[in-house]
Amino acid sequence: MTNLDQTTWFTEVSDRDGSAFSLRINKKLEEKQSPFQKVEMYETTDFGNLMIIDGCTMVTTRENFFYHEMISHPALYSHTNPKNVVIIGGGDCGTLREVLKHPAVETVHQIDIDAVVTEMALKYFPELCESNNDPRATVMFDDGIKFMADAAPESIDIIIVDGTDPVGPGEGLFNHAFYTSCLKALRSGGILVQQSESPLMHMPLLVEMRDAMQDVGFADLQTLPFPQPIYPSGLWSVTLARKDENFAGFREHDANSANFDTEYYNTGIHLGALATPNFMKRAFNK
Protein backbone atom coordinates (compact mmCIF):
# COMPACT_ATOMS: atom_id res chain seq x y z
CA MET A 1 0.00 0.00 0.00
CA THR A 2 0.97 3.56 -0.46
CA ASN A 3 2.21 5.81 2.29
CA LEU A 4 1.50 9.44 1.63
CA ASP A 5 4.39 11.68 2.50
CA GLN A 6 2.68 14.15 4.79
CA THR A 7 5.00 16.96 3.82
CA THR A 8 3.49 16.95 0.31
CA TRP A 9 -0.08 15.79 0.99
CA PHE A 10 -2.90 17.09 3.13
CA THR A 11 -5.11 14.26 4.38
CA GLU A 12 -8.51 14.56 6.01
CA VAL A 13 -9.55 11.39 7.78
CA SER A 14 -13.30 11.01 8.13
CA ASP A 15 -13.54 8.58 11.02
CA ARG A 16 -17.32 8.37 10.93
CA ASP A 17 -17.20 7.34 7.25
CA GLY A 18 -14.18 5.03 7.26
CA SER A 19 -12.68 7.06 4.44
CA ALA A 20 -9.98 9.65 3.91
CA PHE A 21 -9.31 12.17 1.19
CA SER A 22 -5.97 13.74 0.35
CA LEU A 23 -4.81 16.59 -1.83
CA ARG A 24 -1.21 17.05 -2.96
CA ILE A 25 0.23 20.35 -1.84
CA ASN A 26 2.99 22.64 -3.02
CA LYS A 27 3.22 24.54 0.24
CA LYS A 28 1.47 25.73 3.34
CA LEU A 29 0.41 29.35 2.93
CA GLU A 30 -0.72 30.29 6.41
CA GLU A 31 -2.17 29.04 9.66
CA LYS A 32 -4.17 31.01 12.19
CA GLN A 33 -5.88 30.01 15.40
CA SER A 34 -9.04 32.09 15.82
CA PRO A 35 -11.03 32.19 19.07
CA PHE A 36 -13.28 29.57 17.46
CA GLN A 37 -11.23 27.28 15.25
CA LYS A 38 -7.92 26.67 13.53
CA VAL A 39 -7.82 27.87 9.93
CA GLU A 40 -5.08 26.58 7.62
CA MET A 41 -4.37 27.56 4.03
CA TYR A 42 -2.46 25.46 1.48
CA GLU A 43 -1.54 25.76 -2.14
CA THR A 44 -2.32 22.45 -3.85
CA THR A 45 -0.84 21.06 -7.08
CA ASP A 46 -4.19 20.58 -8.87
CA PHE A 47 -7.04 22.15 -6.89
CA GLY A 48 -5.79 25.71 -6.44
CA ASN A 49 -5.86 27.03 -2.88
CA LEU A 50 -7.28 24.94 -0.07
CA MET A 51 -8.89 26.07 3.20
CA ILE A 52 -8.89 23.71 6.16
CA ILE A 53 -10.89 24.38 9.34
CA ASP A 54 -10.10 22.25 12.37
CA GLY A 55 -8.60 19.59 10.13
CA CYS A 56 -11.52 19.42 7.69
CA THR A 57 -11.27 20.36 4.00
CA MET A 58 -13.64 23.28 3.44
CA VAL A 59 -12.96 25.06 0.16
CA THR A 60 -10.74 24.73 -2.88
CA THR A 61 -10.40 27.11 -5.79
CA ARG A 62 -11.14 24.42 -8.34
CA GLU A 63 -14.42 22.96 -7.25
CA ASN A 64 -16.17 25.24 -4.72
CA PHE A 65 -18.59 26.28 -7.48
CA PHE A 66 -20.72 23.16 -7.04
CA TYR A 67 -21.46 23.99 -3.42
CA HIS A 68 -21.82 27.75 -3.68
CA GLU A 69 -24.12 27.57 -6.69
CA MET A 70 -26.30 24.81 -5.28
CA ILE A 71 -26.79 26.41 -1.87
CA SER A 72 -27.83 29.67 -3.59
CA HIS A 73 -29.57 29.46 -6.94
CA PRO A 74 -32.16 26.71 -6.32
CA ALA A 75 -33.44 28.59 -3.24
CA LEU A 76 -33.30 32.03 -4.88
CA TYR A 77 -35.18 30.79 -7.95
CA SER A 78 -37.69 28.93 -5.78
CA HIS A 79 -38.81 32.17 -4.14
CA THR A 80 -41.16 34.41 -6.12
CA ASN A 81 -39.45 37.65 -5.04
CA PRO A 82 -36.38 37.22 -2.83
CA LYS A 83 -35.64 40.74 -1.57
CA ASN A 84 -34.06 40.19 1.84
CA VAL A 85 -31.57 37.39 2.31
CA VAL A 86 -29.62 36.27 5.38
CA ILE A 87 -26.56 34.00 5.23
CA ILE A 88 -25.58 32.29 8.47
CA GLY A 89 -21.95 31.22 8.23
CA GLY A 90 -20.62 31.57 4.70
CA GLY A 91 -17.44 33.34 5.79
CA ASP A 92 -15.58 32.47 2.57
CA CYS A 93 -18.10 34.80 0.86
CA GLY A 94 -18.71 32.48 -2.11
CA THR A 95 -22.41 32.13 -1.28
CA LEU A 96 -22.73 35.89 -0.88
CA ARG A 97 -21.31 36.36 -4.37
CA GLU A 98 -23.83 33.95 -5.90
CA VAL A 99 -26.80 35.50 -4.05
CA LEU A 100 -25.86 38.98 -5.23
CA LYS A 101 -26.04 37.83 -8.86
CA HIS A 102 -29.85 37.94 -8.48
CA PRO A 103 -31.28 41.34 -9.42
CA ALA A 104 -34.33 40.93 -7.16
CA VAL A 105 -32.13 40.89 -4.06
CA GLU A 106 -32.15 44.20 -2.15
CA THR A 107 -30.24 43.27 1.03
CA VAL A 108 -28.01 40.42 2.13
CA HIS A 109 -26.79 40.11 5.70
CA GLN A 110 -23.98 37.62 6.19
CA ILE A 111 -23.29 36.59 9.77
CA ASP A 112 -20.27 34.39 10.31
CA ILE A 113 -18.92 33.93 13.81
CA ASP A 114 -15.29 33.93 12.70
CA ALA A 115 -13.66 36.94 11.04
CA VAL A 116 -10.52 34.90 10.37
CA VAL A 117 -12.33 32.82 7.74
CA THR A 118 -13.20 35.94 5.75
CA GLU A 119 -9.72 37.40 6.31
CA MET A 120 -8.24 34.26 4.74
CA ALA A 121 -10.79 34.22 1.91
CA LEU A 122 -9.94 37.84 1.02
CA LYS A 123 -6.28 36.82 0.70
CA TYR A 124 -6.54 33.39 -0.92
CA PHE A 125 -9.94 33.30 -2.63
CA PRO A 126 -10.30 36.92 -3.78
CA GLU A 127 -12.67 35.81 -6.58
CA LEU A 128 -15.17 34.59 -3.95
CA CYS A 129 -15.05 37.99 -2.25
CA GLU A 130 -15.51 40.11 -5.34
CA SER A 131 -19.02 41.17 -4.33
CA ASN A 132 -18.27 41.96 -0.67
CA ASN A 133 -18.46 45.68 -1.36
CA ASP A 134 -21.79 45.48 -3.17
CA PRO A 135 -23.95 48.18 -1.50
CA ARG A 136 -26.65 45.55 -0.88
CA ALA A 137 -24.26 43.44 1.25
CA THR A 138 -23.62 43.67 4.99
CA VAL A 139 -20.81 41.41 6.20
CA MET A 140 -20.99 40.87 9.97
CA PHE A 141 -18.95 38.79 12.39
CA ASP A 142 -21.28 37.66 15.10
CA ASP A 143 -23.25 34.75 16.51
CA GLY A 144 -25.67 33.63 13.80
CA ILE A 145 -27.84 31.73 16.25
CA LYS A 146 -28.37 34.88 18.31
CA PHE A 147 -28.88 36.93 15.14
CA MET A 148 -31.74 34.68 14.10
CA ALA A 149 -33.24 34.60 17.60
CA ASP A 150 -33.27 38.42 17.64
CA ALA A 151 -34.45 38.90 14.04
CA ALA A 152 -37.71 40.82 13.53
CA PRO A 153 -40.62 38.48 12.78
CA GLU A 154 -41.50 38.14 9.10
CA SER A 155 -38.56 40.24 7.94
CA ILE A 156 -36.56 37.82 5.78
CA ASP A 157 -37.30 36.06 2.48
CA ILE A 158 -34.47 33.55 2.39
CA ILE A 159 -32.20 32.20 5.11
CA ILE A 160 -29.14 30.33 3.89
CA VAL A 161 -27.36 28.24 6.51
CA ASP A 162 -23.89 27.81 5.08
CA GLY A 163 -22.21 26.33 8.14
CA THR A 164 -19.81 23.56 8.98
CA ASP A 165 -20.81 20.09 10.12
CA PRO A 166 -22.96 19.82 13.24
CA VAL A 167 -19.94 19.84 15.56
CA GLY A 168 -18.07 22.78 17.10
CA PRO A 169 -19.46 26.25 16.31
CA GLY A 170 -21.88 24.76 13.76
CA GLU A 171 -23.68 22.51 16.24
CA GLY A 172 -26.43 24.96 17.22
CA LEU A 173 -27.46 25.37 13.57
CA PHE A 174 -29.10 21.95 13.44
CA ASN A 175 -31.65 22.04 16.26
CA HIS A 176 -35.30 22.87 16.98
CA ALA A 177 -34.55 26.20 18.70
CA PHE A 178 -32.64 27.51 15.69
CA TYR A 179 -35.22 26.33 13.18
CA THR A 180 -37.99 27.94 15.27
CA SER A 181 -36.14 31.26 15.09
CA CYS A 182 -35.79 30.87 11.32
CA LEU A 183 -39.46 30.06 10.78
CA LYS A 184 -40.53 33.09 12.79
CA ALA A 185 -38.14 35.43 10.97
CA LEU A 186 -39.26 34.35 7.50
CA ARG A 187 -41.99 36.19 5.65
CA SER A 188 -44.82 34.28 4.05
CA GLY A 189 -43.36 32.44 1.06
CA GLY A 190 -39.97 32.37 2.76
CA ILE A 191 -37.42 29.60 2.35
CA LEU A 192 -34.75 28.18 4.64
CA VAL A 193 -31.91 26.38 2.87
CA GLN A 194 -29.12 24.53 4.63
CA GLN A 195 -26.21 22.31 3.64
CA SER A 196 -27.36 18.84 4.65
CA GLU A 197 -24.32 16.56 4.45
CA SER A 198 -23.86 13.44 2.32
CA PRO A 199 -27.03 11.52 1.40
CA LEU A 200 -24.91 8.41 0.94
CA MET A 201 -22.88 8.56 4.17
CA HIS A 202 -24.93 10.66 6.61
CA MET A 203 -28.55 9.73 5.98
CA PRO A 204 -29.47 9.45 9.71
CA LEU A 205 -28.28 13.02 10.24
CA LEU A 206 -30.12 14.22 7.15
CA VAL A 207 -33.35 12.55 8.23
CA GLU A 208 -32.99 14.02 11.73
CA MET A 209 -32.51 17.47 10.24
CA ARG A 210 -35.54 17.13 7.99
CA ASP A 211 -37.62 15.86 10.93
CA ALA A 212 -36.56 18.85 13.06
CA MET A 213 -37.51 21.28 10.28
CA GLN A 214 -40.91 19.64 9.95
CA ASP A 215 -41.41 19.47 13.73
CA VAL A 216 -41.12 23.24 14.09
CA GLY A 217 -43.61 23.81 11.27
CA PHE A 218 -41.79 24.01 7.95
CA ALA A 219 -44.26 22.83 5.34
CA ASP A 220 -42.35 21.44 2.38
CA LEU A 221 -38.90 19.95 2.20
CA GLN A 222 -36.73 19.28 -0.78
CA THR A 223 -33.27 17.74 -0.52
CA LEU A 224 -31.15 18.37 -3.61
CA PRO A 225 -28.04 16.22 -4.15
CA PHE A 226 -25.02 17.53 -6.03
CA PRO A 227 -21.34 16.66 -6.53
CA GLN A 228 -18.86 17.96 -3.97
CA PRO A 229 -15.49 16.38 -4.74
CA ILE A 230 -13.60 17.29 -1.55
CA TYR A 231 -16.29 16.25 0.94
CA PRO A 232 -16.75 12.64 2.11
CA SER A 233 -18.26 10.46 -0.67
CA GLY A 234 -18.15 13.37 -3.16
CA LEU A 235 -21.95 13.52 -3.01
CA TRP A 236 -23.43 16.31 -0.91
CA SER A 237 -26.83 17.95 -0.49
CA VAL A 238 -28.77 21.06 0.41
CA THR A 239 -32.24 20.95 1.96
CA LEU A 240 -34.85 23.61 1.17
CA ALA A 241 -37.70 24.14 3.64
CA ARG A 242 -40.70 26.36 2.86
CA LYS A 243 -42.55 28.40 5.45
CA ASP A 244 -45.86 27.75 3.67
CA GLU A 245 -47.52 24.80 2.01
CA ASN A 246 -48.16 24.41 -1.70
CA PHE A 247 -44.65 24.23 -3.03
CA ALA A 248 -44.71 26.38 -6.11
CA GLY A 249 -41.85 24.87 -8.10
CA PHE A 250 -39.32 27.45 -9.17
CA ARG A 251 -38.99 30.42 -11.52
CA GLU A 252 -37.79 28.30 -14.41
CA HIS A 253 -38.27 31.07 -16.96
CA ASP A 254 -36.12 33.47 -14.92
CA ALA A 255 -33.46 30.79 -14.44
CA ASN A 256 -33.41 30.22 -18.20
CA SER A 257 -32.92 33.88 -18.93
CA ALA A 258 -30.40 34.61 -16.16
CA ASN A 259 -27.84 37.19 -17.25
CA PHE A 260 -25.02 35.83 -15.11
CA ASP A 261 -22.56 32.97 -15.47
CA THR A 262 -22.48 29.75 -13.49
CA GLU A 263 -20.17 26.77 -13.74
CA TYR A 264 -22.60 24.03 -12.70
CA TYR A 265 -26.11 25.38 -12.19
CA ASN A 266 -28.65 25.73 -14.97
CA THR A 267 -32.36 25.01 -15.29
CA GLY A 268 -31.79 21.40 -16.25
CA ILE A 269 -29.44 20.88 -13.31
CA HIS A 270 -32.07 22.39 -11.00
CA LEU A 271 -34.77 20.07 -12.36
CA GLY A 272 -32.35 17.15 -12.19
CA ALA A 273 -31.48 17.86 -8.56
CA LEU A 274 -35.20 17.77 -7.75
CA ALA A 275 -35.27 14.14 -8.95
CA THR A 276 -34.57 12.17 -5.81
CA PRO A 277 -32.51 8.96 -6.16
CA ASN A 278 -34.41 5.86 -5.08
CA PHE A 279 -32.22 5.17 -2.03
CA MET A 280 -32.98 8.67 -0.73
CA LYS A 281 -36.72 8.35 -1.40
CA ARG A 282 -36.79 5.13 0.62
CA ALA A 283 -34.94 6.71 3.54
CA PHE A 284 -37.24 9.76 3.56
CA ASN A 285 -40.42 7.70 3.38
CA LYS A 286 -39.58 5.44 6.31
Next chain:
Amino acid sequence: MTNLDQTTWFTEVSDRDGSAFSLRINKKLEEKQSPFQKVEMYETTDFGNLMIIDGCTMVTTRENFFYHEMISHPALYSHTNPKNVVIIGGGDCGTLREVLKHPAVETVHQIDIDAVVTEMALKYFPELCESNNDPRATVMFDDGIKFMADAAPESIDIIIVDGTDPVGPGEGLFNHAFYTSCLKALRSGGILVQQSESPLMHMPLLVEMRDAMQDVGFADLQTLPFPQPIYPSGLWSVTLARKDENFAGFREHDANSANFDTEYYNTGIHLGALATPNFMKRAFNK
Protein backbone atom coordinates in the same frame (compact mmCIF):
# COMPACT_ATOMS: atom_id res chain seq x y z
CA MET B 1 -1.28 16.37 9.23
CA THR B 2 -2.48 12.86 9.54
CA ASN B 3 -0.48 9.81 8.69
CA LEU B 4 -2.64 6.87 7.64
CA ASP B 5 -1.47 3.62 9.12
CA GLN B 6 -1.20 1.51 6.00
CA THR B 7 -2.03 -1.69 7.85
CA THR B 8 -5.57 -0.39 8.41
CA TRP B 9 -6.13 1.80 5.34
CA PHE B 10 -6.06 1.19 1.62
CA THR B 11 -4.95 4.29 -0.27
CA GLU B 12 -5.19 4.91 -3.99
CA VAL B 13 -3.02 7.80 -5.11
CA SER B 14 -4.20 9.43 -8.31
CA ASP B 15 -1.04 11.14 -9.50
CA ARG B 16 -2.68 12.71 -12.53
CA ASP B 17 -5.29 14.36 -10.29
CA GLY B 18 -3.15 15.39 -7.32
CA SER B 19 -5.55 13.58 -5.03
CA ALA B 20 -5.77 10.35 -3.06
CA PHE B 21 -8.65 8.39 -1.63
CA SER B 22 -8.46 5.93 1.25
CA LEU B 23 -10.81 3.37 2.74
CA ARG B 24 -10.36 1.90 6.22
CA ILE B 25 -9.98 -1.87 6.12
CA ASN B 26 -10.61 -4.67 8.55
CA LYS B 27 -8.49 -7.16 6.64
CA LYS B 28 -7.14 -8.26 3.33
CA LEU B 29 -9.23 -11.09 1.93
CA GLU B 30 -7.19 -12.27 -1.02
CA GLU B 31 -4.67 -11.29 -3.67
CA LYS B 32 -4.17 -12.87 -7.05
CA GLN B 33 -1.89 -12.02 -9.94
CA SER B 34 -3.64 -12.88 -13.19
CA PRO B 35 -1.87 -12.92 -16.56
CA PHE B 36 -3.24 -9.38 -17.04
CA GLN B 37 -3.33 -7.58 -13.72
CA LYS B 38 -3.10 -7.85 -9.94
CA VAL B 39 -6.47 -8.23 -8.24
CA GLU B 40 -6.73 -7.56 -4.49
CA MET B 41 -9.75 -7.95 -2.23
CA TYR B 42 -10.26 -6.20 1.11
CA GLU B 43 -12.96 -6.07 3.72
CA THR B 44 -13.53 -2.41 4.65
CA THR B 45 -15.06 -1.03 7.84
CA ASP B 46 -17.79 1.01 6.11
CA PHE B 47 -17.97 0.21 2.39
CA GLY B 48 -18.32 -3.58 2.46
CA ASN B 49 -15.90 -5.50 0.27
CA LEU B 50 -13.43 -3.67 -1.95
CA MET B 51 -11.84 -4.80 -5.22
CA ILE B 52 -8.54 -3.28 -6.28
CA ILE B 53 -7.02 -3.83 -9.72
CA ASP B 54 -3.39 -2.81 -10.22
CA GLY B 55 -3.64 -0.45 -7.24
CA CYS B 56 -6.86 1.27 -8.34
CA THR B 57 -10.14 1.08 -6.42
CA MET B 58 -12.68 -0.59 -8.70
CA VAL B 59 -15.75 -1.78 -6.79
CA THR B 60 -17.19 -1.64 -3.29
CA THR B 61 -20.32 -3.32 -2.01
CA ARG B 62 -21.75 -0.08 -0.71
CA GLU B 63 -21.74 2.20 -3.70
CA ASN B 64 -21.23 0.24 -6.92
CA PHE B 65 -24.93 0.75 -7.70
CA PHE B 66 -24.34 4.27 -9.04
CA TYR B 67 -21.97 3.02 -11.72
CA HIS B 68 -23.71 -0.20 -12.67
CA GLU B 69 -27.12 1.41 -12.97
CA MET B 70 -25.89 4.42 -14.92
CA ILE B 71 -23.87 2.42 -17.44
CA SER B 72 -26.91 0.21 -18.10
CA HIS B 73 -30.36 1.73 -17.74
CA PRO B 74 -29.95 5.04 -19.62
CA ALA B 75 -28.65 3.15 -22.69
CA LEU B 76 -31.19 0.34 -22.42
CA TYR B 77 -34.09 2.78 -22.13
CA SER B 78 -32.69 4.92 -24.95
CA HIS B 79 -33.02 2.03 -27.41
CA THR B 80 -36.46 1.26 -28.78
CA ASN B 81 -36.00 -2.52 -28.60
CA PRO B 82 -32.69 -3.69 -27.12
CA LYS B 83 -32.63 -7.42 -27.88
CA ASN B 84 -28.94 -8.22 -28.27
CA VAL B 85 -26.46 -6.68 -25.86
CA VAL B 86 -22.69 -7.02 -25.61
CA ILE B 87 -20.67 -6.03 -22.54
CA ILE B 88 -16.94 -5.52 -23.07
CA GLY B 89 -15.19 -5.81 -19.71
CA GLY B 90 -17.67 -5.86 -16.85
CA GLY B 91 -16.02 -8.83 -15.14
CA ASP B 92 -17.57 -8.05 -11.76
CA CYS B 93 -20.93 -8.90 -13.43
CA GLY B 94 -22.80 -5.95 -11.90
CA THR B 95 -23.58 -4.46 -15.32
CA LEU B 96 -24.76 -7.85 -16.57
CA ARG B 97 -27.18 -8.05 -13.67
CA GLU B 98 -28.67 -4.62 -14.46
CA VAL B 99 -28.97 -5.35 -18.20
CA LEU B 100 -30.82 -8.60 -17.54
CA LYS B 101 -33.47 -6.73 -15.56
CA HIS B 102 -34.82 -5.53 -18.93
CA PRO B 103 -37.47 -7.90 -20.32
CA ALA B 104 -36.75 -6.90 -23.95
CA VAL B 105 -33.23 -8.31 -23.73
CA GLU B 106 -32.86 -11.70 -25.43
CA THR B 107 -29.09 -12.23 -25.32
CA VAL B 108 -26.17 -10.68 -23.44
CA HIS B 109 -22.59 -11.59 -24.25
CA GLN B 110 -20.08 -10.45 -21.66
CA ILE B 111 -16.45 -10.53 -22.75
CA ASP B 112 -13.88 -9.73 -20.06
CA ILE B 113 -10.26 -10.54 -20.69
CA ASP B 114 -9.61 -11.61 -17.11
CA ALA B 115 -11.38 -14.58 -15.52
CA VAL B 116 -9.83 -13.72 -12.15
CA VAL B 117 -12.03 -10.63 -11.84
CA THR B 118 -15.18 -12.74 -12.17
CA GLU B 119 -13.75 -15.44 -9.89
CA MET B 120 -13.27 -12.77 -7.19
CA ALA B 121 -16.69 -11.23 -7.81
CA LEU B 122 -18.38 -14.63 -7.40
CA LYS B 123 -16.70 -14.98 -4.00
CA TYR B 124 -16.89 -11.44 -2.65
CA PHE B 125 -19.74 -9.74 -4.56
CA PRO B 126 -22.16 -12.67 -5.01
CA GLU B 127 -25.08 -10.23 -5.27
CA LEU B 128 -23.56 -8.76 -8.45
CA CYS B 129 -23.33 -12.25 -9.95
CA GLU B 130 -26.86 -13.36 -9.14
CA SER B 131 -27.92 -13.27 -12.81
CA ASN B 132 -24.85 -15.00 -14.26
CA ASN B 133 -26.86 -18.17 -14.82
CA ASP B 134 -29.72 -16.43 -16.60
CA PRO B 135 -30.25 -18.42 -19.83
CA ARG B 136 -29.94 -15.20 -21.84
CA ALA B 137 -26.39 -14.59 -20.52
CA THR B 138 -23.09 -15.82 -21.99
CA VAL B 139 -20.08 -15.03 -19.83
CA MET B 140 -16.84 -15.28 -21.83
CA PHE B 141 -13.21 -14.63 -20.99
CA ASP B 142 -11.54 -13.33 -24.10
CA ASP B 143 -10.19 -10.28 -25.85
CA GLY B 144 -13.07 -7.81 -26.19
CA ILE B 145 -11.26 -5.81 -28.87
CA LYS B 146 -10.94 -8.91 -31.04
CA PHE B 147 -14.53 -9.94 -30.23
CA MET B 148 -15.80 -6.63 -31.58
CA ALA B 149 -13.50 -6.75 -34.64
CA ASP B 150 -14.89 -10.21 -35.49
CA ALA B 151 -18.54 -9.47 -34.69
CA ALA B 152 -21.05 -9.92 -37.51
CA PRO B 153 -22.09 -6.57 -39.04
CA GLU B 154 -25.38 -5.16 -37.79
CA SER B 155 -25.84 -7.90 -35.19
CA ILE B 156 -25.89 -5.99 -31.89
CA ASP B 157 -28.30 -3.43 -30.41
CA ILE B 158 -26.26 -2.16 -27.50
CA ILE B 159 -22.53 -2.33 -26.76
CA ILE B 160 -21.54 -1.48 -23.20
CA VAL B 161 -17.85 -0.78 -22.67
CA ASP B 162 -17.39 -1.35 -18.95
CA GLY B 163 -13.61 -1.24 -18.84
CA THR B 164 -10.88 0.22 -16.71
CA ASP B 165 -9.10 3.49 -17.41
CA PRO B 166 -7.31 3.86 -20.75
CA VAL B 167 -4.13 2.27 -19.47
CA GLY B 168 -3.11 -1.40 -19.37
CA PRO B 169 -5.65 -3.89 -20.80
CA GLY B 170 -8.26 -1.11 -21.17
CA GLU B 171 -6.16 1.06 -23.47
CA GLY B 172 -7.42 -0.38 -26.76
CA LEU B 173 -11.03 0.39 -25.81
CA PHE B 174 -10.59 4.12 -26.39
CA ASN B 175 -9.38 4.37 -30.00
CA HIS B 176 -10.68 4.78 -33.54
CA ALA B 177 -10.13 1.13 -34.53
CA PHE B 178 -12.26 -0.12 -31.66
CA TYR B 179 -15.03 2.42 -32.25
CA THR B 180 -15.08 1.52 -35.95
CA SER B 181 -15.63 -2.13 -35.03
CA CYS B 182 -18.45 -1.11 -32.69
CA LEU B 183 -20.18 1.08 -35.27
CA LYS B 184 -20.08 -1.72 -37.85
CA ALA B 185 -21.41 -4.33 -35.41
CA LEU B 186 -24.38 -2.22 -34.30
CA ARG B 187 -27.74 -2.51 -35.97
CA SER B 188 -29.59 0.59 -37.07
CA GLY B 189 -30.76 2.36 -33.91
CA GLY B 190 -27.88 0.83 -32.00
CA ILE B 191 -26.11 2.49 -29.09
CA LEU B 192 -22.56 2.35 -27.79
CA VAL B 193 -22.15 3.32 -24.13
CA GLN B 194 -18.82 3.63 -22.36
CA GLN B 195 -17.58 4.78 -18.97
CA SER B 196 -15.99 8.14 -19.73
CA GLU B 197 -14.01 9.17 -16.64
CA SER B 198 -14.45 12.28 -14.48
CA PRO B 199 -15.88 15.35 -16.23
CA LEU B 200 -14.22 17.50 -13.59
CA MET B 201 -10.74 15.96 -13.63
CA HIS B 202 -10.36 14.29 -17.03
CA MET B 203 -12.09 16.58 -19.50
CA PRO B 204 -9.30 16.40 -22.14
CA LEU B 205 -9.65 12.60 -22.19
CA LEU B 206 -13.42 12.83 -22.33
CA VAL B 207 -13.33 15.29 -25.22
CA GLU B 208 -10.80 13.09 -27.06
CA MET B 209 -13.09 10.09 -26.61
CA ARG B 210 -16.12 11.97 -27.88
CA ASP B 211 -14.13 13.26 -30.86
CA ALA B 212 -12.98 9.73 -31.71
CA MET B 213 -16.57 8.43 -31.57
CA GLN B 214 -17.71 11.21 -33.87
CA ASP B 215 -14.74 10.77 -36.21
CA VAL B 216 -15.69 7.17 -36.94
CA GLY B 217 -19.30 8.14 -37.64
CA PHE B 218 -21.33 7.99 -34.46
CA ALA B 219 -24.10 10.51 -34.89
CA ASP B 220 -25.24 11.71 -31.48
CA LEU B 221 -23.36 11.83 -28.23
CA GLN B 222 -24.67 12.28 -24.73
CA THR B 223 -22.40 12.37 -21.68
CA LEU B 224 -24.28 11.67 -18.46
CA PRO B 225 -22.59 12.62 -15.16
CA PHE B 226 -23.33 10.72 -11.95
CA PRO B 227 -21.84 10.29 -8.46
CA GLN B 228 -19.14 7.66 -8.02
CA PRO B 229 -17.73 8.05 -4.51
CA ILE B 230 -14.62 5.86 -4.80
CA TYR B 231 -13.34 7.27 -8.12
CA PRO B 232 -11.28 10.47 -8.35
CA SER B 233 -13.43 13.56 -7.68
CA GLY B 234 -16.48 11.43 -6.88
CA LEU B 235 -18.06 12.62 -10.14
CA TRP B 236 -17.97 10.18 -13.05
CA SER B 237 -19.68 9.84 -16.41
CA VAL B 238 -20.91 7.54 -19.15
CA THR B 239 -21.08 8.56 -22.79
CA LEU B 240 -23.81 7.26 -25.11
CA ALA B 241 -23.18 7.29 -28.85
CA ARG B 242 -25.92 6.54 -31.41
CA LYS B 243 -25.32 4.79 -34.72
CA ASP B 244 -27.97 6.97 -36.37
CA GLU B 245 -28.92 10.61 -36.25
CA ASN B 246 -32.10 12.02 -34.77
CA PHE B 247 -31.67 11.13 -31.14
CA ALA B 248 -35.03 9.86 -30.05
CA GLY B 249 -34.91 10.59 -26.33
CA PHE B 250 -35.65 7.55 -24.21
CA ARG B 251 -38.53 5.24 -23.35
CA GLU B 252 -39.64 7.33 -20.40
CA HIS B 253 -42.95 5.54 -20.03
CA ASP B 254 -41.24 2.15 -19.82
CA ALA B 255 -38.72 3.51 -17.31
CA ASN B 256 -41.58 4.82 -15.19
CA SER B 257 -43.32 1.46 -15.17
CA ALA B 258 -40.21 -0.70 -14.68
CA ASN B 259 -40.94 -3.72 -12.55
CA PHE B 260 -37.47 -3.97 -11.04
CA ASP B 261 -35.67 -2.20 -8.22
CA THR B 262 -32.84 0.27 -8.51
CA GLU B 263 -30.97 2.20 -5.84
CA TYR B 264 -30.16 5.33 -7.82
CA TYR B 265 -31.73 5.27 -11.28
CA ASN B 266 -35.25 6.46 -12.00
CA THR B 267 -36.85 8.53 -14.76
CA GLY B 268 -36.09 11.80 -13.00
CA ILE B 269 -32.46 10.80 -12.51
CA HIS B 270 -32.22 9.90 -16.20
CA LEU B 271 -33.67 13.27 -17.24
CA GLY B 272 -31.44 15.02 -14.70
CA ALA B 273 -28.32 13.29 -16.04
CA LEU B 274 -29.23 14.55 -19.52
CA ALA B 275 -28.94 18.12 -18.19
CA THR B 276 -25.32 19.00 -18.84
CA PRO B 277 -23.55 21.24 -16.27
CA ASN B 278 -22.35 24.52 -17.77
CA PHE B 279 -18.65 23.72 -17.39
CA MET B 280 -19.18 20.54 -19.44
CA LYS B 281 -21.21 22.33 -22.11
CA ARG B 282 -18.42 24.85 -22.55
CA ALA B 283 -15.77 22.15 -22.89
CA PHE B 284 -17.85 20.20 -25.42
CA ASN B 285 -18.60 23.26 -27.54
CA LYS B 286 -15.01 24.40 -27.86
